[in-house]
Amino acid sequence: MAITILDKTFRPYLSKEQIQAAIESIANRINTEYQGKNPLFIPILNGSFMFASDLFKRITIPAEISFIKLASYKGTHSTGNVITAIGLETEIYQRHVIVIEDIVDTGKTMSVFLPQLTHQQPQSLKVCALLHKKAATIHPMQIDYLGFEIPNLFVVGYGLDYNGQGRNLDSILQVDE
Numbered sequence: 220m221a222i223t224i225l226d227k228t229f230r231p232y233l234s235k236e237q238i239q240a241a242i243e244s245i246a247n248r249i250n251t252e253y254q255g256k257n258p259l260f261i262p263i264l265n266g267s268f269m270f271a272s273d274l275f276k277r278i279t280i281p282a283e284i285s286f287i288k289l290a291s292y293k294g295t296h297s298t299g300n301v302i303t304a305i306g307l308e309t310e311i312y313q314r315h316v317i318v319i320e321d322i323v324d325t326g327k328t329m330s331v332f333l334p335q336l337t338h339q340q341p342q343s344l345k346v347c348a349l350l351h352k353k354a355a356t357i358h359p360m361q362i363d364y365l366g367f368e369i370p371n372l373f374v375v376g377y378g379l380d381y382n383g384q385g386r387n388l389d390s391i392l393q394v395d396e
Contacts, residue, residue, distance in 0.1 A: 221395060224385045229375055229392035233367060238349070238377060238391065239273065241366035245347060246277035248364060249317065257281045258315040260347075261307065261336075263328065264288040265386070266321035269378035270349045270366075274319065285309040289328050307336075316341040317364070321378045322350040326358030333360070350374065350391075 221230045249258070257280075262271035264286050275284055287307045316336060323329060329346060336344055347364035354371040375381045376388030385392075 222392065224375060224381050227381060228395040229381075229385070230395045231390060232369075232372075232374055232393040233377075233391040235389045238366070238389075241349070242270070242273050243277060245364045245366060246274055246279075249274075249347075250277075250279050253282070253315060253317075254280055256315045257283065258317050259309060259311060260284040260317050260319055261309075261311075262286050262319040263321070263332070266378045266380070267319045267349075269386070270321055271319045274347070283309070287332075289332060311336060311339045311341045313340065313342045315343045315345075317345045317347050320346065320348040322352065322374070323348045323360070323362060324352045324355050326356045326360050329360050330358035349377070350379075 221228050223229075260271065260275060260278075260282060262268065262284065265288065268286075271284070271286075275282070285307060318329070318332070318336070320329065323346070333344065333346070345363040346360065348362050349366040351362055351365055351368050352371050353368055373381070373394040374391050375385035375394070376391045378386050379391065380386045381394075
């Protein structure tokens with residue numbers, strides 16, 4: 220079923236069930252690989268809040284979470300500029316750090332943020348993303364935990380927005396052009 224958000228029509232792309240199954244798989248890997256390591260999860264706001272919440276609920280090992288707000292989107296396109304609105308307030312020196320992203324698109328946000336984290340000398344630094352638009356990537360990077368690789372299309376829902384709208388949807392929809 221198609222829905223309209225502002226001036227665009229979106230149709231179903233990934234169901235709630237598909238998303239939850241991917242999150243369960245990622246959480247199982249992290250629970251195994253980080254046993255005894257007390258990882259620090261750093262979700263990137265605003266988009267990753269739903270993904271981070273559902274993932275963190277499934278983490279069964281001791282772990283911590285600290286949010287940061289970075290932005291690079293306006294409308295349906297990346298601006299190419301990364302803005303830090305809320306900074307990291309947790310010490311990451313010699314910590315096992317997992318950055319949580321809703322979507323890796325051009326890779327610009329991570330190309331700016333990851334070196335800032337590396338400079339703080341974490342013991343390990345991994346990236347976890349629900350979605351990756353490999354065809355749109357300009358700044359390649361390793362995504363250690365990935366839910367879905369998607370084509371270069373604009374998506375909304377499950378934390379992802381179109382001009383601030385649609386984040387509350389429990390599934391992911393693609394723009395119908």
